[in-house]
Amino acid sequence: MAIFLTESDVEKLLSMSDALAAVEYALRDFGNGDAQNQPRQRVRAPRGVLHVMPAGWFARGYMGYKAYTAFRGGARFYFYLFDSNTGEYLAIIAADKLGQMRTGAASGVATKFLARRDAKTAGIIGTGWQAESQLQAVCAARALEKVKCFSRDETRRAKFAEKMAARLNIPIEPVASAQDAVVESDIVIAITTAAQPVVNGEWLKAGAHVNAAGSNWTTRREVDSTAVKRAHAIFADSVAQAKIEAGDLSQAVSENVIGWHQVQELSALVSSRATGRIGDDDITLFKSCGIALEDVAVGALVYERARAQGIGIELPF
Incomplete structure (x- = not known):
């Protein structure tokens, strides 16, 4: 039964x-x-x-x-x-x-295979319920020493920092802007309901890894086309699903910034059928749609x- x-x-x-x-x-x-x-x-x-x-x-x-x-x-x-x-x-x-757990886990797997092995810092934009598992998974994949968090509500980001610092036993600093969260972070996490980009590609340091996990509508995106253009390796948990859901990528394709042939399956990376990061200065991007x-x-x-x-x-x- x-x-x-x-x-x-x-x-x-x-x-x-x-x-x-x-x-x-x-x-x-x-x-x-x-x-x-x-x-x-x-x-x-x-x-x-x-x-x-x-x-x-x-x-x-x-x-x-x-x-x-x-x-x-x-x-x-x-x-x-x-x-x-x-x-x-x-x-x-x-x-x-x-x-919540599987969405975080997918970003954790992407981080394991794409982020620099010596990544120590992370910046997270978004401090809601889904942000908790995103940060938890990234911390399971890399031994982080410091995290910065940003959301529009000052009280919510302060509470998130306090709660997650106690849970993960690492210092988490609430910051005043998305730019402050991204600049100098080895790993960047976007987990928001934003319709317009919250991650500007010009803010990304050399060698950064980005998890964009908040949106699954073509009309919305969390990372701008500059971030997509700067990425040396771009992966999605499903390219087929990304084509109909991932505004982060489809809008960049529409702007002729990238082609879909440049977006690879995370499963191919995990099964050693694709190459991800090559050098320490490579910027890598994972677009999570959330798959069945x-x-x-x-x-x-x-x-x-x-x-x-x-x-x-x-x-x-």
Whole structure:
């Protein structure tokens, strides 16, 4: 019988280090042809949007999809897991925390493979809930010594700095501008709802790595075309999905700053089928759209642990 797992269950069962390992493992299999991912599909209703994201991790015997609605009252996320060998329904998982962790984990994997090995500083723009897992994952990938954070609300950025400094045991300084957060940072994280760029490419130091993770609409972008142009290596968790969702890249393509042939799959990098950073002065860019395979990776892990520990509500099918 299938089980239902709550947000509380997910929080108990999933750590960031485990999410990082699961997402990296799934991306490696994807690069080797042992997984499949389909871009997000959207159904636009008069007052909101239904989003559906399917994928299969066949090397591990799982497939599933995340479905969520976004209406004026907020978003509701659920993930549905199946056995890819038998078609058996395995679980329905409340997927708000799941999504936060897998989005952070994808940026953590990109940071592991693209940032300078000696990266010590990071600047993060955005101090909301998703920013927490972004910073947590980057800190798991690199031994950071200092972080600067910026958001428009001075009180929120101060609270974020205090909270995350205590959680990660590193100094975090709230700063007065996006430029202050970016300048001299080895790793730059953009995780905002901004429609216009918050990262100016002229601010980036030589050797910086950028994770742009906040937007999945072509009408929005967090990094400007200068940042994209300066990047020696550009990766996305799905190029197909980036073409229909990533304004950071599609607008740069429209401006003839880059071509889509310059954007590579993160899975190809993880599976050693693509080259990322070559020199210490290279600027690298990861555009995260958030893909279904990442949901399958962490969803499968949570399901396995729940079964092993007897956690979950049995469903009548």
